[in-house]
Amino acid sequence: MSGYPEGSALRVWEEDGVTMSVVRHSRMGHLCGYARFPRRPVAEDGYDGILTFVPVHGGITYAREDTDGSMVYGFDCSHYGDWTDSDRSGRVWEEDEVAEETRRMARGIKAAVAFEQPYLWAATPEERASVLDDYHESLGEPVDISDNFGAAIKLIGGLR
Numbered sequence: 001m002s003g004y005p006e007g008s009a010l011r012v013w014e015e016d017g018v019t020m021s022v023v024r025h026s027r028m029g030h031l032c033g034y035a036r037f038p039r040r041p042v043a044e045d046g047y048d049g050i051l052t053f054v055p056v057h058g059g060i061t062y063a064r065e066d067t068d069g070s071m072v073y074g075f076d077c078s079h080y081g082d083w084t085d086s087d088r089s090g091r092v093w094e095e096d097e098v099a100e101e102t103r104r105m106a107r108g109i110k111a112a113v114a115f116e117q118p119y120l121w122a123a124t125p126e127e128r129a130s131v132l133d134d135y136h137e138s139l140g141e142p143v144d145i146s147d148n149f150g151a152a153i154k155l156i157g158g159l160r
Contacts, residue, residue, distance in 0.1 A: 033102030
């Protein structure tokens with residue numbers, strides 16, 4: 001693949017039918033991780049809905065469906081506490097760390113497929129919270145919104 005993000009990647013590899021890549025942001029210098037699925041794995045567009053709660057650094061911050069029907073999701077390492085042009089004391093993410101976080105994101109997206117319908121059909125915030133608990137339990141990870149602004153906003157808003 002020569003398109004974005006693979007054409008700009010420092011590293012590209014495939015696992016379980018998903019093409020993953022690590023890219024250095026061209027203007028700001030931080031690393032980003034991307035996972036390209038052969039087709040959109042969930043019904044909802046973008047990264048709203050249950051994908052808001054995929055456990056990945058900072059939450060999913062990129063989603064684009066290509067003309068070939070493939071779907072790319074990504075995250076970036078330019079959040080509070082990360083090294084940026086304006087915060088040179090922040091954490092510097094290494095390429096191998098971003099690759100592992102990309103794998104984690106892809107696993108989370110794949111697992112979310114089984115929980116999307118119950119999440120969308122949940123009639124109350126409590127029912128949605130229960131689905132999210134089950135989803136995170138299936139991943140072996142607790143729900144942790146401390147590193148995901150989008151998830152924090154959804155929870156503050158009552159999971160509506």
